[in-house]
Amino acid sequence: MPAADRRSTRARSIKTETKTGFPAAMSSRFQPTTAIPTLLTMTFQRFHLLGTEPSTAKEVALESFASFKKGEVLEKIEEVVDHPDAVAVAIDGHAIREPQGPAPLPVVGNYYEIYPDHLHNHGRLFRKYGDVIRTEVMGKVVYLTNSPSVSEQILIESPYFSKEINSNHPLYGIRNNDALFLGDTNKNWVVGHKYASASMTGKAIPHYAKMTHNELVKVLGVLHTLDAREESFNAYSLTLKIASQVIGKFTLMRDLHHLDSPESPLDDLVTDMVALLGYNKQVTSRGEWFGKLPFGPGKHLRDSSGHFQQLLEKQLQLIKDEHEKNPRPDLDLETAALDADCLADFFLRAADKNGDKIPHDLLLANLGVLVGAGFTTTSSAMAWLLYALAKYPDCQDKLLQELVDNDITKDTEFTPAVFEKLAYLEKFLKEALRMHGPSFAPARPAQVDNVVLPGGYVLNKGDVVISALYSIHYHPKIWNNPERFDPERWTPDFKPSRYEYMPFAAGGRSCIGFAFALQELRLFLATIVRYYDISQVGDEAIEYDPEFQLIRPTNLYIRAKRRPE
Numbered sequence: 001m002p003a004a005d006r007r008s009t010r011a012r013s014i015k016t017e018t019k020t021g022f023p024a025a026m027s028s029r030f031q032p033t034t035a036i037p038t039l040l041t042m043t044f045q046r047f048h049l050l051g052t053e054p055s056t057a058k059e060v061a062l063e064s065f066a067s068f069k070k071g072e073v074l075e076k077i078e079e080v081v082d083h084p085d086a087v088a089v090a091i092d093g094h095a096i097r098e099p100q101g102p103a104p105l106p107v108v109g110n111y112y113e114i115y116p117d118h119l120h121n122h123g124r125l126f127r128k129y130g131d132v133i134r135t136e137v138m139g140k141v142v143y144l145t146n147s148p149s150v151s152e153q154i155l156i157e158s159p160y161f162s163k164e165i166n167s168n169h170p171l172y173g174i175r176n177n178d179a180l181f182l183g184d185t186n187k188n189w190v191v192g193h194k195y196a197s198a199s200m201t202g203k204a205i206p207h208y209a210k211m212t213h214n215e216l217v218k219v220l221g222v223l224h225t226l227d228a229r230e231e232s233f234n235a236y237s238l239t240l241k242i243a244s245q246v247i248g249k250f251t252l253m254r255d256l257h258h259l260d261s262p263e264s265p266l267d268d269l270v271t272d273m274v275a276l277l278g279y280n281k282q283v284t285s286r287g288e289w290f291g292k293l294p295f296g297p298g299k300h301l302r303d304s305s306g307h308f309q310q311l312l313e314k315q316l317q318l319i320k321d322e323h324e325k326n327p328r329p330d331l332d333l334e335t336a337a338l339d340a341d342c343l344a345d346f347f348l349r350a351a352d353k354n355g356d357k358i359p360h361d362l363l364l365a366n367l368g369v370l371v372g373a374g375f376t377t378t379s380s381a382m383a384w385l386l387y388a389l390a391k392y393p394d395c396q397d398k399l400l401q402e403l404v405d406n407d408i409t410k411d412t413e414f415t416p417a418v419f420e421k422l423a424y425l426e427k428f429l430k431e432a433l434r435m436h437g438p439s440f441a442p443a444r445p446a447q448v449d450n451v452v453l454p455g456g457y458v459l460n461k462g463d464v465v466i467s468a469l470y471s472i473h474y475h476p477k478i479w480n481n482p483e484r485f486d487p488e489r490w491t492p493d494f495k496p497s498r499y500e501y502m503p504f505a506a507g508g509r510s511c512i513g514f515a516f517a518l519q520e521l522r523l524f525l526a527t528i529v530r531y532y533d534i535s536q537v538g539d540e541a542i543e544y545d546p547e548f549q550l551i552r553p554t555n556l557y558i559r560a561k562r563r564p565e
């Protein structure tokens, strides 16, 4: 629209705030994403969105005067109602607009503007271009947001946005429509989610505390040997072993023997999964053609995936054989969750209200996802916890003091009541997951054309928007002094909204393993800090792996010194 037209439209504009309400059905062409307020008195006016032609205006029933904020131009509601012409509506003070971003170079697009430090470069682009930015990398266009209100609209699963893994989605290379996480929100997801989420409820998770703790304390032997040798270790290499040791037991009752000694090798189940994610990130950050090559990362991705499936089937068969030898009863979902030895055991025995069990292909696909989602995330989180312990020694001292004051040892039986006493540990964990959360990119494509988001950003069907968790967790409008690691900010009264703090994402496709993960991370902190003093070796700046699906430190070396008894 020419500037002159825009000005004449502006002269008749009113301002709305999407948080307080929006005249939703104003245009069949545009699909606002907020609810209509309740009816008080019925009156009508013609509206169009600021930034569109007045001829596109539609008649709208005005259902609540209260939903209109005092405007810049039309000050009184009577002026809106009585205005003879169509009235333009600004969204959060803006005309509708397409998200902006840096101009793409031929072929590579914005690759070199964003990588290798995509987390910080995204922050810079938000500051320059606004709350929703457009990026193009090797032919793939992705939008990102650092706005909690935009994130809410994209993450809630609605007719406007849903998890659907199209070719621009970051999980495209490993999509699997039989599985949670990797698949669309379709009927398989509904079935998988019913069983998998029932296995990990807040009620069920405490019964895995003992098993988790037993696996975690095995690291004390490894640290003891390393300390005796006065050796440091790469943080992620060790936490990968720890987290997968735990998840091997939690999902498959399998001892991966990762913590028998510092030299214990990684099980194939783990090397395959790590390779798979690494190759996927390489493939998806370079364009679809790259993944289809008969050599290189695309081929490796296909090979690792096939091998991983074979290992999983073999392990599942062992559990089935065990069930044949020692039959155990089928149970309803809730009881099965409390009785199961591991997730595979749960899946084999849990029946829904109709007595139906999860179909075999969905069982296998979801078990694979739970193994992968279960350790890739927590291993990165544990590595960042070591980083936080080393970087903020005063906080480490406070943690230790709390553990000593509460008589926590490696023999403590951890119940929810014990965790409740560890208030500082909880604050430390929350703050570490804010500043150093491992997940950064829940992505959702628009489901219809011309979706108008808070701030007036317009997207079309198939456009993928990522809620940039890292940027939201450092947003200066949300967090006081965001660069400061400050566990004390988490007072009982401090409650950021669901879309301001979301290390596990939010909405219908958020993490179902969060209760297990939090319990495991609490146990990890309590176990390590009680017996070892953690410090960083050297002053090297810590790098993260930009090619990986999760944020993990690559060059963090830790020295763990045994504390005197």
Ligand code: HEM
Residues within 6 Å of the ligand: 179, 180, 181, 182, 193, 196, 369, 370, 371, 373, 374, 375, 377, 378, 381, 437, 438, 439, 440, 441, 442, 443, 503, 504, 505, 508, 509, 510, 511, 512, 513, 514, 516, 517
């Ligand atoms: C610190 C640890 C963890 C973090 C930060 C984390 C984070 C997340 C995030 C951000 C998502 C949303 C992904 C998206 O929208 O694309 C997600 C989904 C998921 N997570 Fe986690 N997660 C963690 C641990 C776990 C564990 C331990 C399990 C299971 C054992 C798990 C299972 C899942 C599953 C199955 C989904 C997909 C849910 C669905 O498709 O509806 N996660 N997680």
